[in-house]
Amino acid sequence: MQPVQIAVAAVHLLLTAHLPQSQAQSFANTGNTSTPWFCHELECASYTVVGRNADYETRQYSSANWVSANVQNYTYRAALSEGFAPLFKYISGANKDAVNINMTAPVLVKVASGAGPFCQSNFTVSFYVPTAQGNTPVPTDASVYLNRLPSATYFVSSFGGYADDNTVPAQAAALTAKLTANGEAFDNSVFWTAGYDAPYKLSDRHNEIWILKSGEPAAAKSVAG
Numbered sequence: 769m770q771p772v773q774i775a776v777a778a779v780h781l782l783l784t785a786h787l788p789q790s791q792a793q794s795f796a797n798t799g800n801t802s803t804p805w806f807c808h809e810l811e812c813a814s815y816t817v818v819g820r821n822a823d824y825e826t827r828q829y830s831s832a833n834w835v836s837a838n839v840q841n842y843t844y845r846a847a848l849s850e851g852f853a854p855l856f857k858y859i860s861g862a863n864k865d866a867v868n869i870n871m872t873a874p875v876l877v878k879v880a881s882g883a884g885p886f887c888q889s890n891f892t893v894s895f896y897v898p899t900a901q902g903n904t905p906v907p908t909d910a911s912v913y914l915n916r917l918p919s920a921t922y923f924v925s926s927f928g929g930y931a932d933d934n935t936v937p938a939q940a941a942a943l944t945a946k947l948t949a950n951g952e953a954f955d956n957s958v959f960w961t962a963g964y965d966a967p968y969k970l971s972d973r974h975n976e977i978w979i980l981k982s983g984e985p986a987a988a989k990s991v992a993g
């Protein structure tokens with residue numbers, strides 16, 4: 769991954785300005801000045817904010833290509849390292865065309881929790897495939913697969929610092945509680961983490977929890993996103 773270099777104050781100011789809940793706002797990819805600050809120089813999966821309150825945003829994600837690896841493990845951090853490695857190799861040339869693919873954001877981890885502390889959970893770690901990639905190269909590692917995430921609506925909360933084995937369950941539980949309190953209809957069987965920063969980046973870190981709104985395409989739950 770490349771070091772994060774860009775911090776455009778004006779863009780930050782624009783994005784942190786209060787957005788009336790009625791006013792949907794689209795964020796598109798790199799090159800568009802309305803790219804969220806936390807994408808920094810990376811191309812980000814594009815979305816439209818369709819609602820916002822103090823605790824979370826409601827985002828409509830466009831359908832997009834992702835590359836994924838499934839992992840079973842006991843903890844989030846271990847599963848992330850295990851799934852990240854083959855995906856990073858894939859974008860670094862471990863594909864049938866032997867091409868490099870740009871690192872993007874976010875790194876998504878779908879978490880389907882096991883029944884208890886002694887049960888493994890299922891994780892799907894995914895990288896967003898850049899829109900300009902054209903024909904997405906086929907992975908050479910059989911554990912890595914391409915998939916298309918349909919357009920879907922997620923409730924998204926944000927937190928700084930590091931997403932780890934303590935913060936992830938706590939943040940997911942907090943978002944679930946807010947959604948319940950607000951009477952939102954959501955799928956409580958899985959959630960996602962979205963990470964935007966390399967581990968060596970120490971400040972201005974941004975992480976998210978995504979929970980799928982009920983009534984979204986079933987495929988949104990079964991595939992990467």
Ligand SMILES: *[C@@H]1O[C@H](CO)[C@@H](O)[C@H](O)[C@H]1NC(C)=O
Pocket residue numbers: 794795796799800801802
């Ligand atoms: C940036 O994205 C918004 C929303 O998708 C779009 O309306 C606007 O035209 C884009 N701006 C540029 C410079 O591409």
Ligand SMILES: *[C@@H]1O[C@H](CO)[C@@H](O)[C@H](O)[C@H]1NC(C)=O
Pocket residue numbers: 840841842846847849850
């Ligand atoms: C969990 O992940 C860690 C770190 O990648 C790995 O060493 C360990 O073997 C994994 N455990 C299982 C049960 O797969």
Ligand SMILES: *[C@@H]1O[C@H](CO)[C@@H](O)[C@H](O)[C@H]1NC(C)=O
Pocket residue numbers: 880881882883888889890
């Ligand atoms: C994890 O995946 C395995 C194999 O597909 C499945 O049998 C199991 O029920 C899953 N566990 C959870 C917690 O989703």
Ligand SMILES: *[C@@H]1O[C@H](CO)[C@@H](O)[C@H](O)[C@H]1NC(C)=O
Pocket residue numbers: 870898899900901
């Ligand atoms: C990869 O990143 C470079 C530098 O930011 C950019 O010029 C290029 O268009 C990107 N390629 C794709 C396929 O997105």
